[in-house]
Amino acid sequence: MxxxxxxxxxxxxxxxxxxxxxxxxxxxxxxxxxxxxxxxxxxxxxxxxxxxxxxxxxxxxxxxxxxxxxxxxxxxxxxxxxxxxxxxxxxxxxxxxxxxxxxxxxxxxxxxxxxxxxxxxxxxxxxxxxxxxxxxxxxxSNQAITRQGACVGDVVCVSGTVGLASLALHGILDDLNGDGHANRPPDSLPHDLRQAMQYPAPQVALGGRLIGFASSMIDISDGLGQDLGHILRASGVGVVIDLDAIPSHALLDALPHAQKWQHQINGGDDYQLCFTMPSAKLDLFKIQNPDMPIYPIGQIVADKGLVFLHNKKEVDLLVKGWEHF
Amino acid sequence: MxxxxxxxxxxxxxxxxxxxxxxxxxxxxxxxxxxxxxxxxxxxxxxxxxxxxxxxxxxxxxxxxxxxxxxxxxxxxxxxxxxxxxxxxxxxxxxxxxxxxxxxxxxxxxxxxxxxxxxxxxxxxxxxxxxxxxxxxxxxSNQAITRQGACVGDVVCVSGTVGLASLALHGILDDLNGDGHANRPPDSLPHDLRQAMQYPAPQVALGGRLIGFASSMIDISDGLGQDLGHILRASGVGVVIDLDAIPSHALLDALPHAQKWQHQINGGDDYQLCFTMPSAKLDLFKIQNPDMPIYPIGQIVADKGLVFLHNKKEVDLLVKGWEHF
CATH class of the missing domain: 3.30.1330.10 (PurM-like, N-terminal domain)
Structure with a gap:
């Protein structure tokens, strides 16, 4: 002290x-x-x-x-x-x-x-x-939501836009492995990017409401792919993600697909929640909590691994950290 | 994580x-x-x-x-x-x-x-x-011992030797405000000094036993004088310390008095407990806990400030940090 x-x-x-x-x-x-x-x-x-x-x-x-x-x-x-x-x-x-x-x-x-x-x-x-x-x-007591508990058939959801914090960081750094100095001041970033990078909003209210609903949960700090990977590994399941369903932003949509997906899947630092839930519970949750942000982006499957879809066709994406699993 | x-x-x-x-x-x-x-x-x-x-x-x-x-x-x-x-x-x-x-x-x-x-x-x-x-x-519940609660007449005790960690640090550093590099390796220190500096023993058992007995307590991290000062300030009292009663060590006793007292009063990093207790409770505690280290070193008095005695005569010592009070 x-x-x-x-x-x-x-x-x-x-x-x-x-x-x-x-x-x-x-x-x-x-x-x-x-x-x-x-x-x-x-x-x-x-x-x-x-x-x-x-x-x-x-x-x-x-x-x-x-x-x-x-x-x-x-x-x-x-x-x-x-x-x-x-x-x-x-x-x-x-x-x-x-x-x-x-x-x-x-x-x-x-x-x-x-x-x-x-x-x-x-x-x-x-x-x-x-x-x-x-x-x-x-x-x-005994109602905390852990990474373990995702079941085949569960819907995978996020609480909001992912990828903006990563886009912001790339906007002020030319070399991510450099000396930690920005090439442009954070103040020069568009408002939404600066907010995403410097002032992430912890999803405390949503997290608490999800007790009794979500079967597993994690927050997205290292990237949606890697963090969802922790749920998959802990729960012994796989996932199919619809890239087109991930909540986006005009600044991300302006990028070529490959770049946008990199920020969304491997970007990190978003501090949105990623969670799984049986679809019947999802419907009930939405009715009871119309004010809570909740975006379905995929489904838990038995085949282990991460599969990404764009226009309903499979896309090959390298997930950072996934090779460790 | x-x-x-x-x-x-x-x-x-x-x-x-x-x-x-x-x-x-x-x-x-x-x-x-x-x-x-x-x-x-x-x-x-x-x-x-x-x-x-x-x-x-x-x-x-x-x-x-x-x-x-x-x-x-x-x-x-x-x-x-x-x-x-x-x-x-x-x-x-x-x-x-x-x-x-x-x-x-x-x-x-x-x-x-x-x-x-x-x-x-x-x-x-x-x-x-x-x-x-x-x-x-x-x-x-509601039995924690804080810095507040020392009363006039309480005996002041420590749980063991203070000053050794400070002596050790001076033994390996020529300049305490230097670059944080030792002039001599810690391994070269006598065993007791190295232990005191690197492996202090937290007085967990004693701390717990003192519940219901001690009227105030602190651990000695910044120096006996300064840390006891926190108790005095929080409790609105003063203290008379008998320097000769502070548990010592042959390596401290070998020093001139002024140096020994500097280590004991201003040294810090000892992690012994310093606490106060009515004298009746002290007698009871000793009977009930013959295995616990406990050394009376002084008494709480109404006159604010720190008074030090050697051979029952007052000694003028500057207490580090005391000027802030």
Whole structure:
């Protein structure tokens, strides 16, 4: 908890207080009350400057995304986020009021919409800006949605457009394996691309509603193909995806098919949910939740592997990471 | 949870399974069952190469300490540790089997004695080795021991020797503000010094036993003076410390008084517990827990501030960090 005051000074006025917090920041540890009939859900994700975001990213966006990617992991289990703990390693040049204020506001802007409280933090000096966020949430006991459970015949759905974050990254980097510096500032990107890359919206409300409906779920961080692959492997099944059914965007539609599909299937960093559901449940879910974004894009099949269709004909696509399975 | 397999491959055979774990590593999040009448206790601490350990430290010791300092934070609340989540940022040169195997064994050697399970992890590339550990534990509801609660007349105790870790660090570094490289390898240190610096033992058993006895508690990470100062500030009291009563070591006793006291009061990195207790309770505790290390070193007084005695006469010592209060 040491030396976090620089961030917390700016954050404490903005942060939510969650009724589960018995003791927040300020002692050696935080203490939390777990609601009855709930289980604790936890995850950690680390973002490193020049690897997970270009060095030119402003600190508000960095902090926002570090939280958002973790809330997305909780959402993918159907969990309701409750709190975060932040380990921040900060170069000396950034240990100033301006950086920390914007960073704290970024944390707050990611937490506040979901009632998430900052309950723990540690700031240290480092040559490289590194943010490690642990997120905690609750799920009704024994009802979490895992990667295992997709059944033959289930419909495969996503919660929204995939591929935009990847298109954005390609828009500011000439060489993805370069030094982590952008060739063009993120601000120069069209609004939708910048939002997709820097301010992904964790699908927390949808994730929670899918309890009792979805048979398996994951969030799309490494790319739709690779992440759906995790479901397939855990569930022992395969999939047929209709490329034409994947929610798209005018900027993706303007590209040649092969490029568009690369962004959609192998792009990553979208933080949409990908889940499976029996078709009868899908109909019921839509009736009960007309406000929830849900896009069927394919079907679970017995033959293992990923098959892609365009105009109802099979298309050969290389799925990043699939060779590992 | 992505890309943690390099570590987990080596760790999964060594790690404890905790009965509270419903779902461990391998999905987007872990799921945990919280025991009845318990509260969740959580903390995060980040270690950066060259800042929190010299670059010459072997990966077993790095991993061990990253866990131990967090278990020490849990112990200082009286909590029983249950699980850790690890965010590891790793330079390319270290992403090899040798480093990861030793690192995993270091994690295991810190976790196993306390039945702690690794339930979440994330490994990323980075120019600088950085380890962020989140530790989770349980405490009987509303019985955690905080920094607030020290009363005038309470005895101040520590759980063991302080100052050795600081002496060790000075033994291998000529310049504490240097580049984080040791002038002499840690292996060249006398055994007790190396142990104190690299393998501190979190006082988990004692912390738990102190529930119902200690009126306040903290673990000594920044130095006895500064950490005890947190208790004083939170409790609105002062203290008189008998320097001669602080548990020492032959290597500390061999130093001139002023140097020895510097290590003991301002040294830090000891991870002993410092706590306060009414004297009647102290007598009872000793009778009921003859096996527990507990050393009275002073008394809480109404006059705010830190007073140090040697041969019953006041000694003027500058306490690091105290000027901030």
């Amino acid at each position: 040491s030396e976090f005051s620089l961030i917390y000074t700016h954050f404490k006025h903005a942060t939510t207080r969650h009724p589960s917090t018995v003791l927040g920041i300020g002692d050696d540890c935080a203490i939390s009350h777990i609601p009855p009939n709930s289980q604790l859900v936890s995850c950690v994700d680390t973002l490193v400057a020049g690897r997970h975001f270009v060095h030119e990213t402003d600190s508000h966006a960095i902090a926002y995304k570090a939280v958002a990617v973790n809330l997305s992991d909780l959402a993918s289990m159907g969990a309701t986020p409750y709190a975060i703990l932040v380990g921040l390693s900060l170069p000396k040049a950034m240990a100033n009021d301006g950086f920390c204020k914007a960073f704290a506001h970024g944390l707050a802007d990611a937490c506040t919409p979901f009632g998430v409280e900052l309950i723990g933090g540690d700031t240290t000096g480092s040559p490289v800006l590194t943010i490690s966020v642990t997120a905690l949430g609750f799920v009704p | 992505s890309e943690f397999s390099l570590i987990y491959t080596h760790f999964k055979h060594a790690t404890t399974r905790h009965p509270s774990t419903v779902l461990g590593i391998g999905d987007d999040c872990a799921i945990s069952h919280i025991p009845p009448n318990s509260q969740l206790v959580s903390c995060v601490d980040t270690l950066v190469a060259g800042r929190h350990f010299v670059h010459e430290t072997d990966s077993h010791a790095i991993a061990y300490k990253a866990v131990a300092v967090n278990l020490s934070d849990l112990a200082s609340m009286g909590a029983t540790p249950y699980a850790i989540l690890v965010g590891l940022s790793l330079p390319k040169a270290m992403a090899n089997d040798g480093f990861c195997k030793a690192f995993a064994h270091g994690l295991a050697d810190a976790c196993t004695p306390f039945g702690v399970e690794l339930i979440g992890g994330d490994t990323t590339g980075s120019p600088v080795l950085t380890i962020s550990v989140t530790a989770l534990g349980f405490v009987p």
